[in-house]
Amino acid sequence: MSGRTKQRAAGNSAEYLGISSNEKILTECYSLYTDRQNGLLKIAKALGLRLLPPRKKITVMLMGNHSAGKSAFINWYVEEHIQKTGVAIETQGFTFVTSGRKRESLTGNATLHLYPHFQSLQEITGVADYLSTEISTSKQKRFSLVTFIDTPGLVDGDMKYEFDVEKTLVWLGDHVDLIFVFFDPMGQALCKRTLNIVEKLNEKNGEKLRFYLSKADEAGHESDRQRVMMQIVQELCKRPGLNKCGFDMPTIYIPNPNKPSRCVNQIEEICKTIEKTINLMVQNTLNQLEEDCQTITETVDRKLIDDRDQVIINRKARIRHFLFGSLGFLLPLSFLTAFIISCLSRESLAAVTGENMADNLHFWASAVSVVWTWLSGESQLWAMFLLVCFSTFLILLSKIYKGTDPTLSKKERKKLSEIQNYVEDVMKERKVHLYELYLRQCVSEYDFS
Ligand SMILES: Nc1nc2c(ncn2[C@@H]2O[C@H](COP(=O)(O)OP(=O)(O)O)[C@@H](O)[C@H]2O)c(=O)[nH]1
Ligand SMILES: [Mg+2]
Structure with missing residues (x-):
């Protein structure tokens, strides 16, 4: 050898x-x-x-603007096309993506049975109809020890939900181990709604928050990427609750063999963060x-x-x-x-x-x-x-x-x-x-x- x-x-x-x-x-x-x-x-x-x-898995919540690449990241990590992706396809509710013995999709009530401690979430925000679970048999990476929560993409304006999305995200923040916030370099990056929720989450669960510049391969040249990142960091720093600056924001994108990019991909950082959190658990x-x-x-x-x-x-x-x-x-x-x-x-x-x-x-x-x-x-x-x-x-x-x-x-x-x-x-x-x-x-x- x-x-x-x-x-x-x-x-x-x-x-x-x-x-x-x-x-x-x-x-x-x-x-x-x-x-x-x-x-x-x-x-x-x-x-x-x-x-x-004791718990058998850690829980990671993904949040961010609509079309920031949350669902695509889960699919990449699990190495299976579980979540629908696409600019037009909006994740309407909260989807728990977890590993199991059989590929299965569960509805809201079955999800509450699977995660009984989320019952009080239903009592607070009435979110049950918008919960679902996708069980996959994948054993890729550390997936057998992780449950991802894919959340609805946030947009500004009149977008109305039947349940209180902000309250639900803040409540989930108390019950998960990690919160990944994806900012994509496109127009939606500085959605006020996302920033408001990040600010609220930071009050109690700041140590769980991790920020990523997603879809970095679409950000153009290095200088464009830097500009986008500066803009996001500046916007975050403007918030009184988030005024800690020195934000660490790895740039990530889903590697595409058909579309090689010269942009630095720090997606492995996410895997390491998950790994560390598992070890801690x-x-x-x-x-x-x-x-x-x-x-x-x-x-x-x-x-x-x-x-x-x-x-x-x-x-x-x-x-x-x-x-x-x-x-x-x-x-x-x-x-x-x-x-x-x-x-x-x-x-x-x-x-x-x-x-x-x-x-x-x-x-x-x-x-x-x-x-x-x-x-x-x-x-x-x-x-x-x-x-x-x-x-x-x-x-x-x-x-x-x-x-x-x-x-x-x-x-x-x-x-x-x-x-x-x-x-x-x-x-x-x-x-x-x-x-x-x-x-x-x-x-x-x-x-x-
Ligand atoms: N180029 C590129 N496209 C991506 C990346 N991640 C996601 N996308 C695309 O962006 C669109 C929205 O992604 P999606 O995961 O559905 O976003 P979500 O709304 O945050 O769940 C889809 O068409 C994906 O194929 C990435 O890293 N690079
Ligand atoms: Mg999605």
């Missing part, structure tokens, strides 16, 4: 590794969460936690997995500690309940017995309880009756009243300690410990494996680039 071929083969294997690694990591992460038996979502739900499953997904495992372990720890504390509280409460309760009953009972015993002769008592016991009981009974005779008639009534009150108070006190909070059964504690062990051992091992896979891919990308 020649040096060059070897290099290409290595590059291809890195490429292959890149695709399969990121895809593999995301798919495995997804199944770690959604597994029906031991998935993190199921575990978390049982613990009263709410976790979200993979990293975030792995970090989130780590964080979620940690949350689960900590929740189980807290539950077990709280339960141990509750067992001690319950035990103390039960002892108090028993002590106050028995004292509340025994106190009046012992005085009553003393009076009964004092009425009995010592011999008849001895016959029932034995000599020793009879002595003790008789001593107790005579002590009580001596104290009783010391009291005057009214004081005896008071003493009885106080005795009843005191024993009622003790019984009420014991009732307060009756209610104990439930604690975990032995089986439940065992189950919690099992969950913890599973998350700490099994998940950790898979997590480490996935991190390794990701790092290996990064190193190989670095090595072969």
Whole structure:
């Protein structure tokens, strides 16, 4: 193998590794969460936690003037003619272009089923009838990890939509990973509507925005292109919300073998931006997995500690309940017995309880009756009243300690410990494996680039 071929083969294997690694990591992460038996979502739900499953793809929204080349770019990236293109053909609604097992076109409601979190978009702007999805089996570039949203071309003037296009685009801006704004060198480049929306998007999602001068091969000579670009940048800078200047605006065009152009084509920059965002998502997904495992372990720890504390509280409460309760009953009972015993002769008592016991009981009974005779008639009534009150108070006190909070059964504690062990051992091992896979891919990308 020649040096060059070897290099290409290595590059291809890195490429292959890149695709399969990121895809593999995301798919495995997804199944770690959604597994029906031991998935993190199921575990978390049982613990009263709410976790979200990781995403499997990034979402890229394309916006810009009518005929700026948005649909043509998607077709180029996917390497399949999915979206209709043409100056006269207007993309009326929002089309999600995503990869799947079968070539299919879905309507608005099916799209909302596929992307349930867009349901609130429908509630805000009533856009459902203008949503659609194109599923393609293409595996070109990084398409298996990207969903594109093709948006209606914007034009100034009276063009009326049945739904609020601006609101929809701004709402989507919050929910996508990247926003590509295409400016074409033709007349429409400085459409006010586009600039207004870009300004609004920049308020909250400035870091997602990327600007491109599309159809650069149609911009004439280099000097014309520079002039168009200057004009666009100046127009952008005029907007108070966008006054950051120093706009980076790669020039791109769809390569056409029948119409070679000498113009510099930076379309690969877009691919690199997509690639970087995918890598970032993979990293975030792995970090989130780590964080979620940690949350689960900590929740189980807290539950077990709280339960141990509750067992001690319950035990103390039960002892108090028993002590106050028995004292509340025994106190009046012992005085009553003393009076009964004092009425009995010592011999008849001895016959029932034995000599020793009879002595003790008789001593107790005579002590009580001596104290009783010391009291005057009214004081005896008071003493009885106080005795009843005191024993009622003790019984009420014991009732307060009756209610104990439930604690975990032995089986439940065992189950919690099992969950913890599973998350700490099994998940950790898979997590480490996935991190390794990701790092290996990064190193190989670095090595072969
Ligand atoms: N020369 C040239 N034509 C392009 C390029 N991209 C798109 N077009 C053409 O421009 C027209 C409008 O493109 P389209 O993708 O439908 O624009 P959209 O309205 O932004 O979706 C079509 O006829 C495309 O073939 C490009 O990079 N170079
Ligand atoms: Mg279009």
